[in-house]
Amino acid sequence: MHSSFKQKQGGFLLWQMAIFVTLLTIVLAYVGQQYWRTTVNQSRDDRARLVGTMLGAINDATKTYTTTYFAEIQEGQSVTRNGYTLPAARLLTPTTTDLNGLGFLASKDVNPVVYNGQSVGFTIQIAVDTSSGCTIPTCNLPFQITTTTPLTDPSTNAVDIRRSTIAANTASPGNAGVSMPTSFGGNPNIFVTQNGTQTGTNPGGTAGLISISNGYDASGFMAFARRDGTLPMTGDINMQDDAGVEHNIDHAGTVNANNTVTGTLDVTGLAVEGNSCSQLGLIAANSEGKLLSCNGTVWGKATDMPSATRITYTSATCPTPCSWTVPAGVKSAMVTMAGGGGSGVGWRFAGQYIAGHSGGFVFSYPVNLVAGETMTIVVGKGAAGAGPTQTQQPVTVSSYPYYVFAAPSNDDGTAGYPGTASMLIAPDTTEGNNGVLLECDGGSGATFGGIDNYNGPPVPGPLGSGQPMGAAVATSGFPKFPEPWSSRQASGPYTYPNSPGGCTGGNIGNQGAEGYSSYGSATLASGYIPGALTPFGYGSGGGMSIFGCYVSPTEMGTCVTAGPGRDGVVMIDLLY
Incomplete structure (x- = not known):
């Protein structure tokens, strides 16, 4: 009796173990598949965000480019910066390489993004908007930056709407949009945001492209002084802040003015009367604090200089x-x-x-x-x-x-x-x-x-x-x-x-x-x-x-x- 009982107990344990192993294998396979799917989805989301990040960086660089060369772009003049020249033929269609050469775009944002084996590049198109009747170079410069290929799902080759929207929102929720395919109820000839707001047109009609629209609005910036001098000041420059602190104008070149200086003038340059000088009209002080003037040749008394x-x-x-x-x-x-x-x-x-x-x-x-x-x-x-x-x-x-x-x-x-x-x-x-x-x-x-001695040094x-x-x-x-x-x-x-x-x-x-x-x-x-x-x-x-x-x-x-x-x-x- 004792021996027979032991044999039955051993058979029951082996049967239970087999069921347990089978269940464990099924569970691990499911968990592994779910982990793999989550990892792949996260990777694709991250690559989509990278596309949007680069789109935003190129948008910022293009905005700086159009602001810096606002007049030259409209007048069709080639521009040179950092030793790099952008010819007139590409002023309205600069490449990412051009923006990098001019110093506006980082090197990491020049090359296309690889997404699911696709090479996603970017095209830049700038326009001179004369529809308002403006006079060049005071017109607006709208521009649009668009991906060269849509983001697709590798399993279906269809447009990946979800990740295209992720890329657009990363670039700019308000200015970037996607050309939605007709199968999704969209119109591929326009770009729309996640909320359905149109941001631009898509002349090629390719569905799944991502685009951001922006521009330099000349009329919107008429109240500001332009760095290239194309907009003159209409009022005084107040260098005193709310606390009453007066601030300096540093590193200025020639100051051309017709009016007088109100208040005291601190002349810090020193010169010696009778010493040579080369620039007509320079003013300096001598060691005693008296003013000297340059006549283009020598320093002399400012009051009686010929x-x-x-x-x-x-x-x-x-x-x-x-x-x-x-x-x-x-x-x-x-x-x-x-x-x-x-x-x-x-x-x-x-x-x-x-x-x-x-x-x-x-x-x-x-x-x-x-x-x-x-x-x-x-x-x-x-x-x-x-x-x-x-x-x-x-x-x-x-x-x-x-x-x-x-x-x-x-x-x-x-x-x-x-x-x-x-x-x-x-x-x-x-x-x-x-x-x-x-x-x-x-x-x-x-x-x-x-030479009178040929036995000397070389002759x-x-x-x-x-x-x-x-x-x-x-x-x-x-x-x-x-x-x-x-x-x-x-x-x-x-x-x-x-x-x-x-x-x-x-x-x-x-x-x-x-x-x-x-x-x-x-x-x-x-x-x-x-x-x-x-x-x-x-x-x-x-x-x-x-x-x-x-x-x-x-x-x-x-x-x-x-x-x-x-x-x-x-x-x-x-x-x-």
């Missing part, structure tokens, strides 16, 4: 010595002057160059004048340049149509050429200076340094050859350097051989740059070397152009062209 007028003479306005009569009321002037620049030397084809030296120059040199006197103005001329010329003799070692270069016919290769002097000459010669009140002489012609030509490195002409071989080398010195009391010009009072110009090819080589680096510059350009020395060339039908060499010096200038600042 007015200043500049007269400029160039080689175009004064090609030969010309005359100028001192106006009535003028007792003195500040003269800025430069002599003509010299030209450089490269000795035809060479392994050495020296760029042209500048003429002498001086700023604001004071001279006393007598009203009614007739002065003589001389503007210095820049030196002539010279360089190898292309012949009609073809190169035989190349299939390309190269030609041989020959030495210039107008240059003996010994030195550059000098500029001439600029002068201001008075009719009164009693001071023993022939009436010259101010003179700036031209730069002398640049020249190679003399411009192969040791002992007496010729510049690489010098050659097409027909006569390798002409020797003339010995000793000559220098074409500029005329005038303030000149020296192979040097820039000088001026009355000791001011001198700038030296031209000098260079050599490496020792044992005839090759100079190709390029352009500017001549010695002056601070205002006039009177600068001639530059050098270096390039490879054929000096015979079979031989490659180096061509060095010496450019002309620049003409001088005479600028007279009259003090009344």
Whole structure:
């Protein structure tokens, strides 16, 4: 009896366990399916919200774009910002890449959103609304941003109305809508909000698209000052708040005004009377608190500063010595002057160059004048340049149509050429200076340094050859350097051989740059070397152009062209 009872008890437990396992499997499968569905639904909801978030970000960026370039968009002018240019052809249809390039849209919002394997992009369409009879550029700029493809349910390929509505509400509950399919009782030719309010039209009639409409309403913003200055102020700007605190206007540029300043004016800039200044009308204070004014040349007392007028003479306005009569009321002037620049030397084809030296120059040199006197103005001329010329003799070692270069016919290769002097000459010669009140002489012609010992440091030509490195002409071989080398010195009391010009009072110009090819080589680096510059350009020395060339039908060499010096200038600042 005892043994039989145990066997029955064991069979009953196994049967119960089988039922329990079956029920547990069914429950777990149901729970797992429900969890999976919930997870998938949540993921699709989140992607729909991402579409709406990006739609809202692009809407904000487009609003900023239309506000910033309100006038340019209407007038069809291309715009540039942050080094990025949006051409006129895309002003009304910018892309997300354009908005990002202009700095209005973050990089994370540029690319399409991937939704259930779909690539959802965005198109932007702006319109210039002239229906009110407005005058460009004061019209409204309505715009509409629309997805490129509808959000669909992957199991049915039908429009996913629920998630399209989620995306629209995320972008803007009031301005974003969905083009509802006809199967849902909607009209796909318009966009409507969840409440049925129409937000825009859908010309393509594609159901399931999401769109947001917005715009810059010019008339609605007429009460505000525009940042681009297209709307003038109609009242005062009050910088005092309700607590009585007066606020500043920071980082302003030029303030143009016709009226007076009421109250005290705090002038914080300091200057020293007699020191140079360059901007006419500047006001500053000295160390004692007294006001100084700039006449465009020097600081002086604000109460008795003379007015200043500049007269400029160039080689175009004064090609030969010309005359100028001192106006009535003028007792003195500040003269800025430069002599003509010299030209450089490269000795035809060479392994050495020296760029042209500048003429002498001086700023604001004071001279006393007598009203009614007739002065003589001389503007210095820049030196002539010279360089190898292309012949009609073809190169035989190349299939390309190269030609041989020959030495210039107008240059003996010994030195550059000098500029001439600029002068201001008075009719009164009693001071023993022939009436010259101010003179700036031209730069002398640049020249190679003399060589009297070929056993010294590297020289411009192969040791002992007496010729510049690489010098050659097409027909006569390798002409020797003339010995000793000559220098074409500029005329005038303030000149020296192979040097820039000088001026009355000791001011001198700038030296031209000098260079050599490496020792044992005839090759100079190709390029352009500017001549010695002056601070205002006039009177600068001639530059050098270096390039490879054929000096015979079979031989490659180096061509060095010496450019002309620049003409001088005479600028007279009259003090009344």
